[in-house]
Amino acid sequence: MVMTTPSSRWGGVGLAVAALTVGMGAATASGQERGAAFGLKAGVTLASFRGDAAALSDGSREFFPGNRVGFVGGAFVALPMGPRVLLQPEVVYTQKGAQYSGEPGRETWQAEYLEIPLLLKLLLGSGPARPALFAGPAAGFKIDAKVVGRSPGGEEDENSAIGDAVRSVDWGLVFGAGVDIAAGDGTLTLEGRYARGLSPLAKDPERPVQTRSTFDPKHGVLSLQVGYAF
DSSP, X not given: OOOOOHHHHHHHHHHHHXXXXXXXXXXXXXXXXXXXXXXXXXXXXXXXXXXXTOOEEOSSOEEOOBOXXXXXXXXXXXXXXXXXXXXXXXXXXXXXXXXXXXXXXXXXXXXXXXEEEEEEEEEOSOSSEEEEEEEEEEEXXXXXXXXXXXXXXXXXXXXXXXXXXXXXEEXXXXXXXXXXXXXXXXXXXXXXXXXXXXXXXXXXXXXXXXXXXXXXXXXXXXXXXXXXXX
16 A cells, blocks of 8 residues: 655645645635635534444444534635625635544544635625525545544543545535625624535545445534634
8 A cells, every 4th residue: 555654645735725825816816806805714513424334343333423523714715706606715624533432432533634615605685694505516635634542441542544544635515504794894704514525534445444344434524614704
């Protein structure tokens, strides 16, 4: 198996960030006359694994994934495409994964990504508070992935090697709803969104991330986010 070194992972993430920064800068500059806005956002994630292959087994019992609470935050550019339509590229740091509870302890699958959604946003109604619907594709570039086990006595056991079996890019779809509220010279955004992974966790189907070949789930992340565009 080809191993992915930390430097090569960060190199790919760095190139993605650089390309998106240049693209967002150019898009912002070209969209100034149309009222383009730059914004920052942050929020909380509720992440788990999805799919028929998301259960872990000890041979006699199956354990199904629970939610892992995490953080999401980053930047976005809102580019008006019409009176009610915005194109919104984003770059966000997001925590994904899942938590498995059972005997004799608990396992938390911790995955961190630099995610780049490209969203089409539809504004509804008029006035200072406008409901919004949005959807679009997203690419998540893996920063780190590991499993942290906790025994009933509180002792932790960390397995970072499992991250080498997790694919470097997680392709997915994002959709959600929110409200844009005029606030001062900018816009306050409140939203709820769901990000559904399309790519299985393992980068090589013949070498799953867990010894049982039936375990190969996909990410599912619900998040609540607050942002401000100016």
